[in-house]
Amino acid sequence: MIYIRSLAYNIVFFTNLIALLIAATPTFFMRRHGIIYFAKLWGLSSQWWLEKICGTKVEFRGLEKLPKGGFLIGSKHQSTWETCRLMPIVPDPAFILKKELQYIPVFGWFTRVGEMIAVDRSTGAQAIPLMMQQARRAIDEGRQIIIFPEGTRRPVDAPPNYKFGIARIYDELKVPCVPVALNAGLFWPRRKFLRFPGKIIVEILDPIPAGLSPPDFLARLQNDIETATNRLVAEGRADPVYQASRR
Template identity: 50%
Template sequence: MTSIFLRSLVYNVLFYIMLVFWVLVGLPTFLMPRAAIVNIAKWWGRSSIWLLRVVCNTKVEFRGTDKIPQGPLIVAAKHQSMWETFALLQFFDQPLYILKRELMWIPVFGWYLKKADMIDVNRGAGSRTLVNMARRAGEEVRRGRQLIIFPEGTRRAVGAPPHYKTGIGQIYADSKVPCLPVALNSGLFWPRRNFMRYPGTILVEFLDVIPAGMDRREFVTLLGNMIENASNRLIEEGQREQAELFGRVPTPLAYAEKAPADPA
Protein backbone atom coordinates (compact mmCIF):
# COMPACT_ATOMS: atom_id res chain seq x y z
CA MET A 1 0.00 0.00 0.00
CA THR A 2 3.00 2.33 0.44
CA SER A 3 3.59 2.28 -3.30
CA ILE A 4 -0.09 3.07 -3.96
CA PHE A 5 0.06 5.95 -1.49
CA LEU A 6 3.14 7.45 -3.16
CA ARG A 7 1.63 7.06 -6.63
CA SER A 8 -1.57 8.70 -5.39
CA LEU A 9 0.45 11.58 -3.96
CA VAL A 10 2.30 12.10 -7.24
CA TYR A 11 -0.90 11.91 -9.24
CA ASN A 12 -2.78 14.41 -7.10
CA VAL A 13 0.06 16.93 -7.33
CA LEU A 14 0.37 16.50 -11.09
CA PHE A 15 -3.41 16.58 -11.53
CA TYR A 16 -3.66 20.10 -10.14
CA ILE A 17 -0.51 21.23 -11.95
CA MET A 18 -2.09 19.99 -15.18
CA LEU A 19 -5.31 21.79 -14.34
CA VAL A 20 -3.41 25.06 -13.93
CA PHE A 21 -1.59 24.38 -17.21
CA TRP A 22 -4.85 23.97 -19.15
CA VAL A 23 -6.38 27.01 -17.46
CA LEU A 24 -3.45 29.10 -18.69
CA VAL A 25 -3.42 27.54 -22.16
CA GLY A 26 -7.12 28.22 -22.47
CA LEU A 27 -6.99 31.94 -21.69
CA PRO A 28 -7.23 32.98 -25.38
CA THR A 29 -10.52 31.09 -25.64
CA PHE A 30 -12.24 33.90 -23.72
CA LEU A 31 -12.13 35.77 -27.04
CA MET A 32 -13.48 32.77 -28.99
CA PRO A 33 -16.83 30.98 -29.27
CA ARG A 34 -17.95 28.61 -26.52
CA ALA A 35 -16.77 25.56 -28.49
CA ALA A 36 -13.13 26.59 -27.96
CA ILE A 37 -13.44 26.42 -24.17
CA VAL A 38 -15.27 23.09 -24.44
CA ASN A 39 -12.34 21.71 -26.43
CA ILE A 40 -9.89 22.84 -23.75
CA ALA A 41 -12.02 21.05 -21.13
CA LYS A 42 -12.00 17.87 -23.23
CA TRP A 43 -8.21 17.98 -23.56
CA TRP A 44 -7.93 18.45 -19.82
CA GLY A 45 -10.18 15.45 -19.24
CA ARG A 46 -8.28 13.19 -21.65
CA SER A 47 -4.90 14.23 -20.25
CA SER A 48 -6.10 13.57 -16.68
CA ILE A 49 -7.24 10.07 -17.70
CA TRP A 50 -3.90 9.44 -19.39
CA LEU A 51 -2.01 10.67 -16.31
CA LEU A 52 -4.04 8.38 -14.04
CA ARG A 53 -3.11 5.37 -16.17
CA VAL A 54 0.58 6.28 -16.33
CA VAL A 55 1.07 7.16 -12.66
CA CYS A 56 -1.45 4.95 -10.83
CA ASN A 57 -1.99 2.15 -13.36
CA THR A 58 -5.69 2.98 -13.34
CA LYS A 59 -7.10 2.23 -16.77
CA VAL A 60 -10.55 2.94 -18.16
CA GLU A 61 -12.90 0.97 -20.39
CA PHE A 62 -15.88 2.68 -22.01
CA ARG A 63 -18.66 0.31 -23.09
CA GLY A 64 -21.72 0.98 -25.22
CA THR A 65 -20.41 4.13 -26.87
CA ASP A 66 -22.34 3.12 -30.00
CA LYS A 67 -25.54 3.83 -28.04
CA ILE A 68 -24.76 7.55 -27.69
CA PRO A 69 -27.23 9.47 -29.90
CA GLN A 70 -26.53 12.75 -31.60
CA GLY A 71 -28.30 16.00 -30.81
CA PRO A 72 -30.18 17.18 -27.71
CA LEU A 73 -29.89 14.73 -24.85
CA ILE A 74 -29.97 14.20 -21.10
CA VAL A 75 -26.99 12.16 -19.90
CA ALA A 76 -27.83 10.79 -16.44
CA ALA A 77 -24.82 9.18 -14.77
CA LYS A 78 -24.04 7.43 -11.53
CA HIS A 79 -21.87 9.70 -9.38
CA GLN A 80 -19.19 8.06 -7.21
CA SER A 81 -16.19 10.35 -7.61
CA MET A 82 -14.84 13.52 -9.18
CA TRP A 83 -13.50 11.40 -12.05
CA GLU A 84 -16.68 11.23 -14.12
CA THR A 85 -17.18 15.00 -14.02
CA PHE A 86 -14.36 15.39 -16.54
CA ALA A 87 -14.16 11.91 -18.08
CA LEU A 88 -17.58 12.04 -19.78
CA LEU A 89 -16.94 15.38 -21.50
CA GLN A 90 -15.12 13.87 -24.47
CA PHE A 91 -18.25 12.16 -25.85
CA PHE A 92 -20.46 15.23 -26.30
CA ASP A 93 -20.27 18.24 -28.63
CA GLN A 94 -22.19 20.78 -26.52
CA PRO A 95 -22.00 19.55 -22.91
CA LEU A 96 -23.97 21.31 -20.20
CA TYR A 97 -23.57 20.93 -16.43
CA ILE A 98 -25.63 22.10 -13.47
CA LEU A 99 -23.12 23.29 -10.88
CA LYS A 100 -23.23 24.57 -7.34
CA ARG A 101 -22.94 28.34 -7.39
CA GLU A 102 -19.75 28.42 -5.31
CA LEU A 103 -17.76 27.00 -8.23
CA MET A 104 -18.53 30.14 -10.22
CA TRP A 105 -16.72 32.20 -7.61
CA ILE A 106 -13.35 30.49 -8.15
CA PRO A 107 -11.01 32.97 -9.90
CA VAL A 108 -10.37 32.16 -13.58
CA PHE A 109 -11.85 28.65 -13.31
CA GLY A 110 -15.25 30.10 -12.52
CA TRP A 111 -14.89 32.46 -15.48
CA TYR A 112 -14.47 29.43 -17.72
CA LEU A 113 -17.69 27.95 -16.37
CA LYS A 114 -19.55 31.17 -17.12
CA LYS A 115 -18.05 31.43 -20.61
CA ALA A 116 -19.09 27.81 -21.25
CA ASP A 117 -22.63 28.85 -20.23
CA MET A 118 -23.06 26.31 -17.44
CA ILE A 119 -26.04 26.55 -15.08
CA ASP A 120 -25.28 27.49 -11.48
CA VAL A 121 -27.68 26.72 -8.67
CA ASN A 122 -27.88 27.65 -5.02
CA ARG A 123 -28.45 24.34 -3.25
CA GLY A 124 -29.92 26.10 -0.24
CA ALA A 125 -32.51 27.96 -2.28
CA GLY A 126 -36.21 27.22 -2.17
CA SER A 127 -38.19 24.98 -4.47
CA ARG A 128 -39.10 27.87 -6.79
CA THR A 129 -35.44 28.44 -7.64
CA LEU A 130 -34.94 24.75 -8.34
CA VAL A 131 -37.98 24.69 -10.62
CA ASN A 132 -36.58 27.66 -12.56
CA MET A 133 -33.25 25.84 -12.84
CA ALA A 134 -34.98 22.77 -14.28
CA ARG A 135 -36.82 24.91 -16.81
CA ARG A 136 -33.64 26.64 -17.94
CA ALA A 137 -31.91 23.26 -18.29
CA GLY A 138 -34.81 22.05 -20.43
CA GLU A 139 -34.54 25.11 -22.64
CA GLU A 140 -30.80 24.66 -23.13
CA VAL A 141 -31.21 20.98 -24.02
CA ARG A 142 -33.93 21.73 -26.55
CA ARG A 143 -31.47 24.09 -28.24
CA GLY A 144 -29.25 21.09 -28.98
CA ARG A 145 -27.03 20.73 -25.92
CA GLN A 146 -26.28 17.56 -23.94
CA LEU A 147 -26.99 17.91 -20.22
CA ILE A 148 -24.61 15.76 -18.16
CA ILE A 149 -26.35 15.36 -14.83
CA PHE A 150 -25.93 13.22 -11.73
CA PRO A 151 -29.48 12.37 -10.59
CA GLU A 152 -28.48 11.68 -6.99
CA GLY A 153 -27.22 15.26 -6.71
CA THR A 154 -23.93 14.43 -5.01
CA ARG A 155 -21.26 11.74 -4.93
CA ARG A 156 -22.32 8.50 -3.29
CA ALA A 157 -19.81 6.06 -1.81
CA VAL A 158 -19.65 2.57 -3.24
CA GLY A 159 -22.21 0.51 -1.36
CA ALA A 160 -24.25 3.50 -0.19
CA PRO A 161 -28.02 3.25 -0.74
CA PRO A 162 -29.11 5.10 -3.90
CA HIS A 163 -30.99 8.37 -3.55
CA TYR A 164 -32.40 9.64 -6.84
CA LYS A 165 -33.91 13.11 -6.67
CA THR A 166 -37.08 14.22 -8.41
CA GLY A 167 -35.34 17.09 -10.21
CA ILE A 168 -34.19 14.79 -13.00
CA GLY A 169 -37.83 13.94 -13.69
CA GLN A 170 -38.74 17.62 -13.97
CA ILE A 171 -35.90 18.28 -16.40
CA TYR A 172 -36.88 15.22 -18.45
CA ALA A 173 -40.49 16.39 -18.63
CA ASP A 174 -39.53 19.98 -19.52
CA SER A 175 -36.91 19.13 -22.14
CA LYS A 176 -38.90 16.46 -24.02
CA VAL A 177 -35.70 14.77 -25.22
CA PRO A 178 -34.28 11.24 -24.74
CA CYS A 179 -32.16 10.28 -21.72
CA LEU A 180 -28.94 8.26 -21.84
CA PRO A 181 -28.30 6.41 -18.54
CA VAL A 182 -24.65 5.83 -17.59
CA ALA A 183 -23.41 3.23 -15.10
CA LEU A 184 -19.89 3.12 -13.65
CA ASN A 185 -17.67 1.85 -10.84
CA SER A 186 -15.22 4.77 -10.50
CA GLY A 187 -15.65 4.90 -6.72
CA LEU A 188 -13.59 1.72 -6.36
CA PHE A 189 -10.53 3.45 -7.82
CA TRP A 190 -11.10 7.15 -7.10
CA PRO A 191 -13.19 7.13 -3.89
CA ARG A 192 -15.07 10.28 -3.02
CA ARG A 193 -13.46 12.65 -0.48
CA ASN A 194 -10.40 10.46 -0.55
CA PHE A 195 -6.74 10.94 -1.36
CA MET A 196 -6.00 7.46 -2.73
CA ARG A 197 -6.07 6.43 -6.38
CA TYR A 198 -6.18 2.64 -6.78
CA PRO A 199 -4.94 0.52 -9.71
CA GLY A 200 -7.39 -1.40 -11.83
CA THR A 201 -9.90 -0.65 -14.57
CA ILE A 202 -12.63 1.95 -14.25
CA LEU A 203 -15.64 0.65 -16.13
CA VAL A 204 -18.17 3.00 -17.71
CA GLU A 205 -21.21 1.66 -19.55
CA PHE A 206 -23.61 3.70 -21.66
CA LEU A 207 -26.98 1.98 -21.38
CA ASP A 208 -30.02 1.86 -23.67
CA VAL A 209 -31.54 5.25 -24.35
CA ILE A 210 -34.82 6.05 -22.58
CA PRO A 211 -37.08 7.76 -25.15
CA ALA A 212 -38.82 11.04 -24.47
CA GLY A 213 -42.45 11.15 -23.43
CA MET A 214 -42.63 8.79 -20.46
CA ASP A 215 -44.55 9.62 -17.32
CA ARG A 216 -42.20 11.55 -15.06
CA ARG A 217 -42.41 9.21 -12.06
CA GLU A 218 -42.13 6.10 -14.20
CA PHE A 219 -39.08 7.62 -15.85
CA VAL A 220 -37.30 8.28 -12.54
CA THR A 221 -38.03 4.72 -11.36
CA LEU A 222 -36.83 3.18 -14.61
CA LEU A 223 -33.72 5.36 -14.71
CA GLY A 224 -32.74 4.48 -11.16
CA ASN A 225 -33.23 0.76 -11.71
CA MET A 226 -31.20 0.77 -14.92
CA ILE A 227 -28.28 2.70 -13.46
CA GLU A 228 -28.20 0.83 -10.15
CA ASN A 229 -28.45 -2.67 -11.66
CA ALA A 230 -25.70 -1.97 -14.19
CA SER A 231 -23.47 -0.13 -11.69
CA ASN A 232 -23.74 -2.98 -9.20
CA ARG A 233 -22.68 -5.39 -11.93
CA LEU A 234 -19.69 -3.19 -12.81
CA ILE A 235 -18.75 -2.86 -9.12
CA GLU A 236 -18.72 -6.64 -8.74
CA GLU A 237 -16.54 -6.92 -11.83
CA GLY A 238 -14.17 -4.29 -10.48
CA GLN A 239 -13.97 -5.96 -7.09
CA ARG A 240 -13.04 -9.27 -8.75
CA GLU A 241 -10.20 -7.47 -10.52
CA GLN A 242 -9.07 -5.89 -7.25
CA ALA A 243 -9.20 -9.28 -5.54
CA GLU A 244 -6.65 -10.51 -8.06
CA LEU A 245 -4.46 -7.45 -7.46
CA PHE A 246 -4.70 -7.28 -3.66
CA GLY A 247 -5.49 -10.90 -2.81
CA ARG A 248 -8.91 -10.08 -1.36
CA VAL A 249 -12.22 -8.46 -2.23
CA PRO A 250 -12.25 -5.03 -0.53
CA THR A 251 -15.33 -4.01 1.40
CA PRO A 252 -17.22 -1.11 -0.24
CA LEU A 253 -16.19 1.54 2.31
CA ALA A 254 -12.74 0.20 3.22
CA TYR A 255 -10.85 2.81 1.22
CA ALA A 256 -12.71 5.76 2.73
CA GLU A 257 -11.98 4.44 6.22
CA LYS A 258 -8.27 3.89 5.73
CA ALA A 259 -7.11 6.76 3.53
CA PRO A 260 -6.70 10.45 4.39
CA ALA A 261 -9.41 12.82 3.27
CA ASP A 262 -9.21 14.77 0.04
CA PRO A 263 -11.42 17.81 -0.58
CA ALA A 264 -11.87 16.77 -4.22
Protein backbone atom coordinates in the same frame (compact mmCIF):
# COMPACT_ATOMS: atom_id res chain seq x y z
CA MET B 1 3.82 2.14 -3.60
CA ILE B 2 0.08 2.96 -3.87
CA TYR B 3 0.59 5.99 -1.62
CA ILE B 4 3.59 7.25 -3.59
CA ARG B 5 1.86 6.86 -6.94
CA SER B 6 -1.32 8.44 -5.64
CA LEU B 7 0.57 11.43 -4.29
CA ALA B 8 2.46 11.81 -7.56
CA TYR B 9 -0.76 11.63 -9.55
CA ASN B 10 -2.55 14.22 -7.43
CA ILE B 11 0.34 16.64 -7.89
CA VAL B 12 0.27 16.06 -11.64
CA PHE B 13 -3.54 16.28 -11.76
CA PHE B 14 -3.69 19.75 -10.22
CA THR B 15 -0.59 20.98 -12.05
CA ASN B 16 -2.18 19.85 -15.31
CA LEU B 17 -5.44 21.61 -14.41
CA ILE B 18 -3.68 24.88 -13.59
CA ALA B 19 -1.61 24.72 -16.78
CA LEU B 20 -4.70 24.13 -18.90
CA LEU B 21 -6.59 26.97 -17.21
CA ILE B 22 -3.69 29.29 -18.02
CA ALA B 23 -3.50 28.03 -21.60
CA ALA B 24 -7.25 28.45 -21.97
CA THR B 25 -7.22 32.11 -20.86
CA PRO B 26 -7.73 33.46 -24.42
CA THR B 27 -10.97 31.45 -24.68
CA PHE B 28 -12.43 33.64 -21.94
CA PHE B 29 -13.09 36.19 -24.68
CA MET B 30 -14.51 33.64 -27.15
CA ARG B 31 -17.67 31.59 -27.44
CA ARG B 32 -18.04 28.45 -25.32
CA HIS B 33 -16.51 26.03 -27.82
CA GLY B 34 -12.97 27.09 -26.97
CA ILE B 35 -13.22 26.39 -23.25
CA ILE B 36 -15.13 23.16 -23.88
CA TYR B 37 -12.21 22.02 -26.04
CA PHE B 38 -9.87 22.60 -23.10
CA ALA B 39 -12.32 20.95 -20.68
CA LYS B 40 -12.30 17.83 -22.84
CA LEU B 41 -8.53 17.99 -23.06
CA TRP B 42 -8.44 18.12 -19.24
CA GLY B 43 -10.52 14.95 -19.06
CA LEU B 44 -8.42 13.08 -21.62
CA SER B 45 -5.06 14.19 -20.24
CA SER B 46 -6.09 13.46 -16.64
CA GLN B 47 -6.98 9.91 -17.66
CA TRP B 48 -3.70 9.52 -19.59
CA TRP B 49 -1.70 10.46 -16.51
CA LEU B 50 -3.89 8.25 -14.31
CA GLU B 51 -3.03 5.23 -16.42
CA LYS B 52 0.68 6.06 -16.71
CA ILE B 53 1.23 6.82 -13.02
CA CYS B 54 -1.32 4.65 -11.21
CA GLY B 55 -2.07 1.92 -13.75
CA THR B 56 -5.78 2.82 -13.85
CA LYS B 57 -7.25 2.16 -17.28
CA VAL B 58 -10.73 2.92 -18.58
CA GLU B 59 -13.19 1.06 -20.80
CA PHE B 60 -16.29 2.63 -22.30
CA ARG B 61 -19.12 0.33 -23.33
CA GLY B 62 -22.16 1.23 -25.40
CA LEU B 63 -20.99 4.55 -26.84
CA GLU B 64 -22.92 3.69 -29.99
CA LYS B 65 -26.15 4.12 -27.98
CA LEU B 66 -25.65 7.87 -27.59
CA PRO B 67 -28.29 9.73 -29.67
CA LYS B 68 -27.60 12.65 -31.95
CA GLY B 69 -28.44 16.22 -31.01
CA GLY B 70 -29.69 17.38 -27.64
CA PHE B 71 -30.52 14.93 -24.85
CA LEU B 72 -30.01 14.27 -21.15
CA ILE B 73 -27.36 12.09 -19.55
CA GLY B 74 -28.12 10.80 -16.06
CA SER B 75 -24.91 9.39 -14.59
CA LYS B 76 -23.91 7.59 -11.44
CA HIS B 77 -21.62 9.84 -9.40
CA GLN B 78 -18.98 8.12 -7.24
CA SER B 79 -15.91 10.35 -7.62
CA THR B 80 -14.34 13.40 -9.23
CA TRP B 81 -13.24 11.17 -12.10
CA GLU B 82 -16.52 11.26 -14.01
CA THR B 83 -16.77 15.03 -13.56
CA CYS B 84 -13.94 15.52 -16.03
CA ARG B 85 -13.90 12.26 -18.01
CA LEU B 86 -17.52 12.20 -19.21
CA MET B 87 -17.19 15.45 -21.15
CA PRO B 88 -15.16 14.05 -24.07
CA ILE B 89 -17.77 11.39 -24.94
CA VAL B 90 -20.29 13.94 -26.30
CA PRO B 91 -19.89 16.84 -28.76
CA ASP B 92 -21.17 19.80 -26.72
CA PRO B 93 -21.62 18.96 -23.02
CA ALA B 94 -23.38 21.16 -20.47
CA PHE B 95 -23.20 20.23 -16.79
CA ILE B 96 -25.87 21.19 -14.29
CA LEU B 97 -23.96 22.53 -11.28
CA LYS B 98 -24.36 24.55 -8.11
CA LYS B 99 -24.16 28.31 -8.60
CA GLU B 100 -21.54 28.50 -5.84
CA LEU B 101 -19.02 26.76 -8.09
CA GLN B 102 -19.12 29.72 -10.44
CA TYR B 103 -17.64 31.93 -7.72
CA ILE B 104 -14.40 29.92 -7.63
CA PRO B 105 -11.67 32.14 -9.14
CA VAL B 106 -10.70 31.20 -12.70
CA PHE B 107 -12.42 27.78 -12.65
CA GLY B 108 -15.80 29.33 -11.94
CA TRP B 109 -15.32 32.00 -14.56
CA PHE B 110 -14.71 29.36 -17.18
CA THR B 111 -17.90 27.48 -16.23
CA ARG B 112 -19.71 30.67 -17.17
CA VAL B 113 -17.88 30.99 -20.48
CA GLY B 114 -18.67 27.32 -21.15
CA GLU B 115 -22.35 28.15 -20.54
CA MET B 116 -22.81 25.47 -17.90
CA ILE B 117 -26.25 25.38 -16.29
CA ALA B 118 -26.12 26.87 -12.79
CA VAL B 119 -28.69 26.24 -10.08
CA ASP B 120 -28.92 29.18 -7.67
CA ARG B 121 -30.61 27.70 -4.61
CA SER B 122 -30.56 31.08 -2.85
CA THR B 123 -33.36 32.26 -5.16
CA GLY B 124 -35.76 29.76 -3.58
CA ALA B 125 -38.79 28.94 -5.75
CA GLN B 126 -37.28 30.77 -8.73
CA ALA B 127 -34.29 28.40 -8.91
CA ILE B 128 -36.03 25.70 -10.94
CA PRO B 129 -37.66 27.99 -13.56
CA LEU B 130 -34.36 29.82 -14.10
CA MET B 131 -32.49 26.53 -14.45
CA MET B 132 -35.16 25.22 -16.86
CA GLN B 133 -34.69 28.26 -19.10
CA GLN B 134 -30.97 27.51 -19.38
CA ALA B 135 -31.62 23.82 -19.95
CA ARG B 136 -34.17 24.49 -22.69
CA ARG B 137 -31.74 26.83 -24.45
CA ALA B 138 -29.00 24.17 -24.26
CA ILE B 139 -31.27 21.50 -25.75
CA ASP B 140 -32.43 23.86 -28.49
CA GLU B 141 -28.75 24.37 -29.38
CA GLY B 142 -28.25 20.61 -29.65
CA ARG B 143 -26.21 20.25 -26.46
CA GLN B 144 -25.98 17.23 -24.17
CA ILE B 145 -26.96 18.00 -20.57
CA ILE B 146 -25.08 15.92 -17.98
CA ILE B 147 -26.80 15.45 -14.63
CA PHE B 148 -25.87 13.47 -11.54
CA PRO B 149 -29.34 12.39 -10.33
CA GLU B 150 -28.18 11.86 -6.73
CA GLY B 151 -26.88 15.42 -6.59
CA THR B 152 -23.52 14.60 -5.03
CA ARG B 153 -20.89 11.87 -4.95
CA ARG B 154 -22.00 8.66 -3.30
CA PRO B 155 -19.58 6.04 -1.94
CA VAL B 156 -19.51 2.62 -3.59
CA ASP B 157 -22.24 0.41 -2.03
CA ALA B 158 -24.07 3.40 -0.50
CA PRO B 159 -27.87 3.15 -0.78
CA PRO B 160 -29.16 5.08 -3.81
CA ASN B 161 -30.49 8.57 -3.15
CA TYR B 162 -32.00 9.82 -6.40
CA LYS B 163 -33.54 13.30 -6.40
CA PHE B 164 -36.77 14.15 -8.19
CA GLY B 165 -35.15 17.11 -9.94
CA ILE B 166 -33.98 15.11 -12.95
CA ALA B 167 -37.53 13.81 -13.46
CA ARG B 168 -38.82 17.37 -13.58
CA ILE B 169 -36.18 18.31 -16.15
CA TYR B 170 -36.94 15.21 -18.23
CA ASP B 171 -40.68 15.98 -18.15
CA GLU B 172 -40.15 19.63 -19.07
CA LEU B 173 -37.64 19.12 -21.89
CA LYS B 174 -39.30 16.07 -23.45
CA VAL B 175 -36.05 14.55 -24.73
CA PRO B 176 -34.49 11.11 -24.21
CA CYS B 177 -32.33 10.46 -21.17
CA VAL B 178 -29.29 8.20 -21.38
CA PRO B 179 -28.46 6.39 -18.11
CA VAL B 180 -24.76 5.88 -17.36
CA ALA B 181 -23.40 3.29 -14.92
CA LEU B 182 -19.81 3.09 -13.72
CA ASN B 183 -17.46 1.75 -11.05
CA ALA B 184 -15.02 4.67 -10.82
CA GLY B 185 -15.39 4.87 -7.04
CA LEU B 186 -13.43 1.66 -6.63
CA PHE B 187 -10.33 3.20 -8.17
CA TRP B 188 -10.79 6.90 -7.32
CA PRO B 189 -12.55 6.79 -3.93
CA ARG B 190 -14.69 9.68 -2.79
CA ARG B 191 -12.85 12.19 -0.56
CA LYS B 192 -9.60 10.22 -0.58
CA PHE B 193 -6.34 10.92 -2.35
CA LEU B 194 -5.64 7.23 -3.10
CA ARG B 195 -5.81 6.02 -6.70
CA PHE B 196 -5.92 2.26 -7.28
CA PRO B 197 -4.81 0.31 -10.36
CA GLY B 198 -7.28 -1.68 -12.43
CA LYS B 199 -9.90 -0.78 -15.01
CA ILE B 200 -12.67 1.77 -14.61
CA ILE B 201 -15.69 0.66 -16.62
CA VAL B 202 -18.31 3.10 -17.89
CA GLU B 203 -21.43 1.65 -19.49
CA ILE B 204 -23.83 3.67 -21.62
CA LEU B 205 -27.24 2.09 -21.13
CA ASP B 206 -30.28 2.05 -23.39
CA PRO B 207 -31.79 5.55 -23.71
CA ILE B 208 -35.06 6.15 -21.90
CA PRO B 209 -37.41 7.69 -24.46
CA ALA B 210 -39.30 10.89 -23.78
CA GLY B 211 -42.91 10.64 -22.67
CA LEU B 212 -42.86 8.63 -19.44
CA SER B 213 -44.51 10.07 -16.36
CA PRO B 214 -41.92 11.61 -13.98
CA PRO B 215 -42.37 8.90 -11.29
CA ASP B 216 -42.11 6.09 -13.85
CA PHE B 217 -39.07 7.71 -15.43
CA LEU B 218 -37.27 8.14 -12.12
CA ALA B 219 -38.01 4.55 -11.08
CA ARG B 220 -36.67 3.22 -14.38
CA LEU B 221 -33.61 5.48 -14.31
CA GLN B 222 -32.66 4.38 -10.80
CA ASN B 223 -33.25 0.70 -11.54
CA ASP B 224 -31.23 0.80 -14.77
CA ILE B 225 -28.28 2.68 -13.28
CA GLU B 226 -28.14 0.82 -9.99
CA THR B 227 -28.50 -2.64 -11.54
CA ALA B 228 -25.70 -1.98 -14.03
CA THR B 229 -23.51 -0.20 -11.47
CA ASN B 230 -23.73 -3.12 -9.04
CA ARG B 231 -22.67 -5.45 -11.84
CA LEU B 232 -19.74 -3.21 -12.82
CA VAL B 233 -18.61 -2.85 -9.20
CA ALA B 234 -18.60 -6.64 -8.82
CA GLU B 235 -16.62 -6.95 -12.05
CA GLY B 236 -14.11 -4.35 -10.86
CA ARG B 237 -13.62 -6.06 -7.52
CA ALA B 238 -12.96 -9.36 -9.29
CA ASP B 239 -10.13 -7.78 -11.30
CA PRO B 240 -6.87 -9.45 -10.15
CA VAL B 241 -4.99 -6.15 -10.50
CA TYR B 242 -7.46 -4.40 -8.20
CA GLN B 243 -7.44 -7.27 -5.72
CA ALA B 244 -3.65 -7.25 -5.54
CA SER B 245 -3.64 -3.49 -4.85
CA ARG B 246 -5.94 -3.89 -1.84
CA ARG B 247 -3.84 -6.50 -0.02
